[in-house]
Amino acid sequence: MIGAATALFAVLNGRIAGISGILGGLLRPAAGDVSWRLAFVMGLLAAPLVYAAFGALPEARIDGGYAVLAAAGLLVGVGTRYGSGCTSGHGVCGIARLSPRSMVATLAFMAAGVATVFAVRHVAIL
Numbered sequence: 001m002i003g004a005a006t007a008l009f010a011v012l013n014g015r016i017a018g019i020s021g022i023l024g025g026l027l028r029p030a031a032g033d034v035s036w037r038l039a040f041v042m043g044l045l046a047a048p049l050v051y052a053a054f055g056a057l058p059e060a061r062i063d064g065g066y067a068v069l070a071a072a073g074l075l076v077g078v079g080t081r082y083g084s085g086c087t088s089g090h091g092v093c094g095i096a097r098l099s100p101r102s103m104v105a106t107l108a109f110m111a112a113g114v115a116t117v118f119a120v121r122h123v124a125i126l
Contacts, residue, residue, distance in 0.1 A: 006093050018089020019044075020080040083108070 006017040013036070026037050048057060062069065080086045083105050085094070091109065094102020 002092055003096065007096065010093065010097075016089055016093045018085045018093055020086035021089060 009015060009017045017040070022037050022040050025033060026041070029037075051057065064072070076086075083090070084101070085105065087106070087109050090099075090102040090105040095106060
């Protein structure tokens with residue numbers, strides 16, 4: 001469904017459905033460019049509510065504290081700026097367009113994720 005939605009979004013609007021780009025456009029809005037971005041973000045926020053109306057939401061479990069969550073969010077934000085996009089933009093949209101930059105970025109995201117999980121689970125830090 002995500003792939004179909006991003007493909008339709010690209011075909012009908014000529015835009016890429018990367019979340020960081022859509023949110024970034026709201027922070028520096030251009031004339032006539034705000035309404036579709038707000039609708040997209042509102043759809044992301046409304047989707048869990050619609051899902052909850054028909055079934056139970058999965059339990060959210062976060063093992064880190066607020067400091068870890070804040071650091072993780074900051075690192076993700078910095079990474080999306082340096083990587084010229086987020087995982088949704090590169091992984092879903094970019095690879096579908098056969099973008100070499102997106103393929104490299106997605107490989108880097110995955111490698112960083114694998115390294116992080118390995119370090120957290122198997123390397124004694126403390």
